[in-house]
Amino acid sequence: MKELSKELPEGSLDEAGPDDIYAQIRGTAKHGQAEMYGLGVRVSDVWGKVSSHDALCKENVKLNAELQQYKEHEKQKNDMTDNTVVNPHASTNNGIITNTPLQVGKEIHLKSINNPTLIVTKGRLRSLDPLTVVGEIKIGPGWGEVHVQVAIKGDETVIRPFELVITMIEATGVAIAWQTSLLSVVPLD
Incomplete structure (x- = not known):
């Protein structure tokens, strides 16, 4: 920790956060817990929104829906160019x-x-x-x-x-x- 502290810019402090020196040494917190803040306190409770597995899963679902919509649009466009009638309703x-x-x-x-x-x-x-x-x-x-x-x-x-x-x-x-x-x-x- 002392070596990492020496690498900080002059005059700056190691503010507590998800990427502070302690977090760099101990590694990723288990199950999103904010260590040393008490039982049940999560990283997002202390430092706000932090990328998590749940957030990434939600983003993945959203992107898959957009991809599916794009594929549907392309299929409809191709069907129309093939003179196939697509039911607009x-x-x-x-x-x-x-x-x-x-x-x-x-x-x-x-x-x-x-x-x-x-x-x-x-x-x-x-x-x-x-x-x-x-x-x-x-x-x-x-x-x-x-x-x-x-x-x-x-x-x-x-x-x-x-x-x-x-x-x-x-x-x-x-x-x-x-x-x-x-x-x-x-x-x-």
């Missing part, structure tokens, strides 16, 4: 197109625009007509009008906010516009 489930088409009146899940594997709310599909007006704007092609019934992730932002409807919790009981590629039919149990 096909439902998606974790980035994979299913054969359950979207139908007006059906219960559906709305997926997050940031993470298409995450269901943010449950609602009922009211319209797929591009001329339907939601929030004083026509929804347009590739969009559906959805009556939000239950906000599963209430802090998720509405794709097209209007008036006082900005988050899913505020959209509960209201019709909003949502991209059809982010809608999936609620499976029957």
Whole structure:
């Protein structure tokens, strides 16, 4: 420890942290524990967010979802160039197109625009007509009008906010516009 202390820049101190001299000598803490801070105290409790196995796993899931979405997009693009008709109202489930088409009146899940594997709310599909007006704007092609019934992730932002409807919790009981590629039919149990 004395040798490492001598290598510090002049006038600087070895502040306690996940990479301090003590941590360099003892190695990685077991199970994310912050040693010498008491039982049950974790590194993230003392020094904030520190990369962990859980964080890396979450990042991996997110990147896999993005990769799956990219592959789906490329497949659809290739299918269109092969003159194959792709159902624009096909439902998606974790980035994979299913054969359950979207139908007006059906219960559906709305997926997050940031993470298409995450269901943010449950609602009922009211319209797929591009001329339907939601929030004083026509929804347009590739969009559906959805009556939000239950906000599963209430802090998720509405794709097209209007008036006082900005988050899913505020959209509960209201019709909003949502991209059809982010809608999936609620499976029957």
